[in-house]
Amino acid sequence: MCDEINETISRFIDNDLNHDETLDLLKKIQNDEKLKAKMSRYQAISQALKTEEFLQIRSDFSNSIFQQIQQEPSYLLPQPNRPETQTKQFYWAAAASALIAAVLVGYSAWINHPFKNNYQAIAASSVPQSSLAAISGQNLSTKQPTRGPLTSQFNAYLQAHNNSVYTNGEANFHPYAKMAAYGQE
Amino acid sequence: MVQFFFVVLFSLAETILAAEExxxxxxxxxxxxxxxxxxxxxxxxxxxxxxxxxxxxxxxxxxxxxxxxxxxxxxxxxxxxxxxxxxxxxxxxxxxxxxxxxxxxxxxxxxxxxxxxxxxxxxxxxxxxxxxxxxxxxxxxxxxxxxxxxxxxxxxxxxxxxxxxxxxxxxxxxxxxxxxxxxxxxxxxxxVSGHNGNNNNTVAEKSPDKNTSLNEAAFEVTVLPQGFKQIFFARKPLQKTGQPVDHMLLSDGFASVSVYLEQSENNSGVNSGLPEGIHSTGAINSMSRKLESSQLTVLGEVPATTVKFIAEGVKLRQSAD
CATH class of the missing domain: 2.50.20.10 (Lipoprotein localisation LolA/LolB/LppX)
Known part of the structure; x- marks a missing residue:
């Protein structure tokens, strides 16, 4: 099993994987810190062999990007109701993109090297973002901050304060005032 | 001589009219x-x-x-x-x-x-x-x-x-x-021209319950920036939870600031409080802080220093229920 994954990573770096195998590998790597570290080592070795230069990519590169996204300040503006899974997909897609970026950094280090023509571009660069988002959405384990109640309270205050809720296109604001339905033929 | 007089008169009249414009x-x-x-x-x-x-x-x-x-x-x-x-x-x-x-x-x-x-x-x-x-x-x-x-x-x-x-x-x-x-x-x-500017609509801006209800607020704003006045107060639910919120509106004529006070605890078990501190969204700045068992939020289309100044001057009334 271990040899198999090692070989897969090696083939990934050599751009020998097909589309499905690439997606499958990225999916596995996302959930396994050891694999991430291994991938990083393989890339470093490959890069050093090919270019005689060494550029170390931190194994937690994509994670750090993900953490930074999570630590973004919470904006209290009225937000459109986005399904929670969609939000998570966004974060995972961003993390996957960061991972690809890490791979590309390594790739770009030797792409300009005199020996570059001897090697092919890595497969990950051809993976569609939509596919990554799709597979990333299947691995949702990180808890997201619950912003719903916070935003609704702020919105309620904002609505009572001024009339901007009427003019900024909010479709789902609920007033403290009366609500009714009217018949329309 | 008479012609000269009229020329001067017309010139003066034109000058006066121009000045009035x-x-x-x-x-x-x-x-x-x-x-x-x-x-x-x-x-x-x-x-x-x-x-x-x-x-x-x-x-x-x-x-x-x-x-x-x-x-x-x-x-x-x-x-x-x-x-x-x-x-x-x-x-x-x-x-x-x-x-x-x-x-x-x-x-x-x-x-x-x-x-x-x-x-x-x-x-x-x-x-x-x-x-x-x-x-x-x-x-x-x-x-x-x-x-x-x-x-x-x-x-x-x-x-x-x-x-x-x-x-x-x-x-x-x-x-x-x-x-x-x-x-x-x-x-x-x-x-419509020739109106005196005092129409019935000005009555609408002076809400009849304004003066009576201002004293019912569970809090008082002890310091206000120059020019700001308390112009409106209401106690009513603002969210689906039905929890009443004290809402006081302050204004200096152009800028307005709202002061909200509501109980921090609710029955839903969900943390419904806004995070303490200053927050910004567009022209609106807000500041939230605890006031005993209540949460105070001051927000308005004014700089952050203004909402902070007002929020720090809000105190609970001693006679509040």
Whole structure:
């Protein structure tokens, strides 16, 4: 099993994987810190062999990007109701993109090297973002901050304060005032 | 000799008339407030607030001394908003939902300017800074410049012909645009002239329950920035939980600040409190903090220092229930 994954990573770096195998590998790597570290080592070795230069990519590169996204300040503006899974997909897609970026950094280090023509571009660069988002959405384990109640309270205050809720296109604001339905033929 | 006398007389008359046409910024603003009440006009208006752009059809009518404002959205969600005095009704076309809101402290969707500008000369400086065209209509450009750093700068483009606001912009202290309302076209159907400016609508701004209910607030605002007054108070639920919230509105005529106080604990088990500290969204700054078992939130279209200043001066009333 271990040899198999090692070989897969090696083939990934050599751009020998097909589309499905690439997606499958990225999916596995996302959930396994050891694999991430291994991938990083393989890339470093490959890069050093090919270019005689060494550029170390931190194994937690994509994670750090993900953490930074999570630590973004919470904006209290009225937000459109986005399904929670969609939000998570966004974060995972961003993390996957960061991972690809890490791979590309390594790739770009030797792409300009005199020996570059001897090697092919890595497969990950051809993976569609939509596919990554799709597979990333299947691995949702990180808890997201619950912003719903916070935003609704702020919105309620904002609505009572001024009339901007009427003019900024909010479709789902609920007033403290009366609500009714009217018949329309 | 007689001819010379008449020439001099005509020249003097022309000079006097010309001098009268030069209006001060305060006069232009006062004319604007009256024109907004007394004109029957319509147009297309663009709102840029809270980073959102919305284009709407605007109608203002006057019938039997009662004003009506009507906004019709051009983009989804399609809706019509009607203001009759202090009642605002919003009807959604798709969901057939009607929302009725009681807002005695507002007068216009476009510009909320005070009737009496004399009271504001201590805190604002009014100045005509130029002439420009908006929606192909010549306009005075009037700035409302605060004399301190506790409120934002405003600029209003006012039609020279009808004295109606064509554009209004709110800037932060560094000159960045925070909010903007612009007419892209305007048609004035009728303008009532010769009124004395004191109509029945001014009664609507003075909500009858204002003075009686202000004392019912569970808190008191001990210090206010110069020019700010308490103009409205209500205790009512603002969210689905039904928990009553004390809401006091403060205003200096142009800028307004709301003070909210509600119990921190709720029965839902969900942390419903806003995070403590200062937060910003568009022109709105807010500050939340604990006040014993309650949560205090102060928000308004004023700089963060102003909401902080007001929030730190709020105390619970000793006699509060």
């Amino acid at each position: 030069v209006l001060s910024a305060k006069q232009i603003l006062e004319k604007m407030v009256k024109a907004m009440e007394m004109s029957d006009y319509q147009g297309t208006v663009v709102f840029l607030k809270n980073d959102k752009l919305e284009t709407m059809k605007y109608f203002h009518s006057l019938s039997q001394n009662r004003r009506q404002e009507r906004l019709v959205s051009l983009n989804s969600p399609l809706r019509e908003i009607i203001r009759n005095s202090d009642e605002v009704k919003c009807s959604y076309k798709l969901t057939r939902q009607v929302i009725v809101d009681h807002r005695p402290y507002e007068h216009s969707f476009i510009v909320d300017a005070p009737y009496n500008l004399d009271e504001l000369t201590g805190i604002y400086r009014f100045e005509v800074v130029g002439d420009e065209e908006v929606a192909m209509l010549p306009a005075y450009v009037v700035t409302i410049q605060p004399k301190d750093d506790l409120r934002y700068v405003r600029k209003i483009w006012i039609s020279k012909q009808h004295f109606l606001p064509l554009k209004a912009v709110v800037y932060d202290l560094s000159g960045i645009v925070l909010e903007q309302v612009v007419f892209t076209e305007m048609k004035v159907n009728k303008q």
